[in-house]
Amino acid sequence: MERFWRKSGYQIRAINNDLEFPAVYARTRDGFGVSLSFGGKGQAFFEVDSPCVQVSEVASPTTSPNGPSYEGVYPIPRPNIRSPFWSAGAP
Structure with a gap:
């Protein structure tokens, strides 16, 4: 994984x-932080941090959550939703 990113x-x-x-934490040429990590039961987490965000006011949600x-x-x-496309058939 590391060699590919480099x-x-x-x-x-x-x-x-x-x-x-396992996890890798990297930075792009233009300053974005990127990480890929794996947690319990194979859950994958892909995160990106932006270097160019300014603080701004955000309105409260106007609808209730659908979950x-x-x-x-x-x-x-832990998530308990199964998807025929995304959910593995075997551990």
Whole structure:
């Protein structure tokens, strides 16, 4: 994973070589932070941080969530939605 990112022009900031929970943290040429990490039960997390965001006012939502709101709940429950396309058929 690391070699591919380096060849693609990313500056590697940190690496977690853990066999169960690997992760790579990188920066693009134009300053965006990019990370790919794996958590429990194979959950993948891809995150991007923007270097060019200005603080601005954001209006409150005008509709209710169409699913459960986990506000104030910790730990947040694991996802329990199965998809024929995205969900693996085997562990």
